[in-house]
Amino acid sequence: xxxAAVIDGAGFAAGLRGxxxxxxxxxxxxxxxxxxxxxxxxxxxxASQVYVRSKGKATVExxxxxxxxxxxxxxxxxxxxxxxxxxxxxxxxxxxxxxLPLPKQIDEQAVIETIDPTKDVDGFHPVNAxxxxxxxxxxxxxxxxxxxxxxxxxLGDLSGLDAVVIGRSNIVGKPMAAxxxxxxxxxxxAHSRTRDLPEVVRRADIVVAAVGRPQMVKGDWLKPGATxxxxxxxxxxxxxxxxxxxxxxxxxxxxxxxAGAITPVPKGVGPMTIAVLLRNxxxxxxxxxxxxxxxxx
Numbered sequence: 001x002x003x004a005a006v007i008d009g010a011g012f013a014a015g016l017r018g019x020x021x022x023x024x025x026x027x028x029x030x031x032x033x034x035x036x037x038x039x040x041x042x043x044x045x046x047a048s049q050v051y052v053r054s055k056g057k058a059t060v061e062x063x064x065x066x067x068x069x070x071x072x073x074x075x076x077x078x079x080x081x082x083x084x085x086x087x088x089x090x091x092x093x094x095x096x097x098x099x100l101p102l103p104k105q106i107d108e109q110a111v112i113e114t115i116d117p118t119k120d121v122d123g124f125h126p127v128n129a130x131x132x133x134x135x136x137x138x139x140x141x142x143x144x145x146x147x148x149x150x151x152x153x154x155l156g157d158l159s160g161l162d163a164v165v166i167g168r169s170n171i172v173g174k175p176m177a178a179x180x181x182x183x184x185x186x187x188x189x190a191h192s193r194t195r196d197l198p199e200v201v202r203r204a205d206i207v208v209a210a211v212g213r214p215q216m217v218k219g220d221w222l223k224p225g226a227t228x229x230x231x232x233x234x235x236x237x238x239x240x241x242x243x244x245x246x247x248x249x250x251x252x253x254x255x256x257x258x259a260g261a262i263t264p265v266p267k268g269v270g271p272m273t274i275a276v277l278l279r280n281x282x283x284x285x286x287x288x289x290x291x292x293x294x295x296x297x
Contacts, residue, residue, distance in 0.1 A: 004228075004259035007150055013271035016149070017062060019297060020278045024063040026293040027285060035285035036065040037095040037121070037277070038087045042080060042106065043073035048099045055097070058274050064281060067093060077106045081114050088116040094288060095121035095281035118288065121280035124170065132178045139280055144176035146272025147208055147229045148183070154227055154261050155206075159184040164201050166190045166217065166249070167210035172231055176208050197221075209249035219254030228255055228262040231269050 028034050037059045041052045052068065059066040069083060080098075087096050096119045102108050112120075117127040123141040131138030151158060163185040167173035173189060180187045190200050192211070198221040201207055209217050210231035222228065232249030248265035255262055263269055279297050286293055 003256050005154075005261040007154060007229075007261050007263045007268060009146075009150060009263050009268040010271045012150060012153060013146070013275040016272075016275040016297070017058065017278060020275070020282050021062045023282050023286075023293040023297065027282065027289070027291055028063065030291045030293070031285070031289040033092070034063060034065050035094045035281050036067060036090075036092045037097065037281045038067040038069065038090075038093045040069045040071065040080070040083065040087075040096070040098045042071045042075050042099070043103050045101070048101075052099055055274055055277065058278060059281075062278050062282075064278070065092065073103050075103070075106070077110065080106060080111060084111060084114045088114075088119060093119065094285040095119055095277075097122050097277065119284060121277060121284055123175065123280070129170065129175070132175055135182060139284070140179065141171055141175045142273045142276040142280065143172050143210075143231060143269060144179055145280075146276045147172075147176060147231065147269055148179045149276070150229060150263065150269070150272065151206060151227060152183075158206070160186070161205040162186050162188075162203055163206040163208070164188045164190055164204035165208045165210065166197070166201070167208075167212070167231070169210065172208075172210040176210065180206070180208075207250075211249050213249055214247050215249070215251040217250040217255070219251060219256070219258045222255060222258045224258055225260035226258075228259045229269060230263050230265055233265060233270060 056066045117125045123139040128138040201221040208229045214234035230248035230250040238245040
């Protein structure tokens with residue numbers, strides 16, 4: 001029995017970062033400055049610290065300026081909002097990312113809504129969410145946009161394909177569905193309360209799993225030949241006592257003989273998120289300076 005092609009998200013992301021770096025070099029020649037990305041981290045969450053380090057390193061490697069703001073976990077909401085407003089007004093900053101989750105004393109939505117929508121490279125501001133839902137240009141959340149790039153690279157024209165998105169979050173599920181609609185797919189948003197979820201998934205040419213449950217989607221849920229994008233990153237116990245390993249929301253081993261193509265976890269969707277963040281920051285800088293670097297982004 002043939003096995004699914006494993007989609008090399010890490011390789012695609014490296015190519016995208018390279019194209020962004022080329023675009024940054026062109027931008028610097030035309031605008032006389034480098035694009036700037038500001039990342040704000042509140043507290044000591046270990047996973048968030050790793051993400052912020054990775055984002056800072058990738059930003060510098062692409063030729064951009066990286067502005068990191070690390071605040072203590074007991075930071076008051078008003079102080080964080082004041083920092084965001086300063087970054088809004090800073091001409092050296094083209095993109096602002098406030099790392100989520102935030103400590104419980106801070107209203108995440110209030111912070112998101114304070115970010116200037118033209119610098120909202122995470123694509124979470126209601127203005128950008130509304131523009132996406134309306135089919136207008138705006139910033140799109142990095143993970144779903146990365147998923148779409150992988151799908152189009154694999155399948156080309158997505159028009160008319162049946163797509164199921166499992167998960168309805170504002171970060172992945174809803175924007176993913178909107179992006180697929182924009183590509184003229186027939187889209188179903190499924191979730192934890194969907195009746196007969198396996199049967200719903202079996203209709204799909206494209207499955208995007210973003211539900212946050214380890215290995216929930218089994219191989220016998222899939223239509224033979226379906227393209228599977230696994231957004232999940234779940235840490236589960238490994239065979240060796242005291243060790244853990246990363247798995248997705250899809251049971252990779254049972255999906256491999258059924259799917260036509262599938263992203264692995266890790267090295268699938270994950271690397272795309274940072275690459276798209278860099279891409280969005282370059283796009284923001286170009287819009288703000290009226291520069292057209294014409295990168296293949």
